[in-house]
Amino acid sequence: MLDNLKSSLRAAIKKIVNSSGIDEELIKELSKDIQRSLLQSDVNVKMVFEITKNIENRSLNETPPPGLSRKDHIVKILYDELAKLLGNETEFHFQSGKVNKVLMLGIQGSGKTTVTSKLAKFLTKQGYRVAVIGADTFRPGALTQLKTMCEKSDVEVYGENGNENPSEIVKNGLKHFQKTNLDIILIDTAGRHKQEKDLLDEMKQINKTADPDLALLVIDGTIGQQCFTQAEAFHKTVPVGGIIITKLDSSAKGGGALAASAATGAQVMYIGTGERIDDLEVFSPTRFVGRLLGMGDIQAVLDLAKRLENEADDVRMKRISSGKMNMEDFYYQLEEVTKVGSFQGLLDT
Known part of the structure; x- marks a missing residue:
């Protein structure tokens, strides 16, 4: 099924996995490989550029959770964005008790x-x-x-x-x-x-x-x-x-x-x-993308990433509550405060 798309996406993944280090040049190369793969599979040009822009930006700017390698994190990003391109993960259920x-x-x-x-x-x-x-x-x-x-x-x-x-x-x-x-x-x-x-x-x-x-x-x-x-x-x-x-x-x-x-x-x-x-x-x-990428255990990577993110949050909160936070924790708190909005807005509610 979709052999050309499969092989080209897997080749792109191999570049990441086999690389000695991840840099901007490699990520941009990955982005171009993904673009080429999707365009050859007749995916709409606008959608292709949107997804590859997301992959590139996230790969360059996101910090992997502690314990997850940057390579695995980039694979997770690719997996996420491709799955998002193909629709929501929802299951239809027929109603019981009626025709x-x-x-x-x-x-x-x-x-x-x-x-x-x-x-x-x-x-x-x-x-x-x-x-x-x-x-x-x-x-x-x-x-x-x-x-x-x-x-x-x-x-x-x-x-x-x-x-x-x-x-x-x-x-x-x-x-x-x-x-x-x-x-x-x-x-x-x-x-x-x-x-x-x-x-x-x-x-x-x-x-x-x-x-x-x-x-x-x-x-x-x-x-x-x-x-x-x-x-x-x-x-x-x-x-x-x-x-x-x-x-x-x-x-x-x-x-x-x-x-x-x-x-x-x-x-x-x-x-x-x-x-x-x-x-x-x-x-x-998600299953379809896993098969395309040839990664039956991709869910394990995703589960690990989620678990490490949660663990990192728990450790951070313990440091903050004990008064032993570092600059990264301080920056995190500032970010959370800005999400709330202005203090004037809080007073007006």
């Missing part, structure tokens, strides 16, 4: 029907009772494909051959599953483009009929940073609650797709990593 309706959206060719069947299996394996409504009336064979793939997971699919009204199919499908004991109903819809007004209007009508708890937008990872405009256009029509990015295993632009999708504010919830029905996983920015 969660999930509307599947996407442009033509994004692999939406395939993803719908993959998601059905994924959720079934998690213990959810899942059914699917096939409301793609545009693409010939869509319903047959959906039924064939979902059959492998023992997931029932409702569809109506010959009915070209997707809203009606959704309405009938919801009625069909009304008396079944389900947790989630996935609703597969026809692919559409942001410039096809009629199809977007149709999507609005389907959304109104379905009244979904969640709308998931399926995006092809090979389109890179164009994901941003596509996601934004769909979001203006139907509130998109989450994004699934497909074909990350075969795209050099996957990094751009992830970053652009995260920039829309919608959560990247799942990623497709292959063609098999099991090749779908929950997206975690």
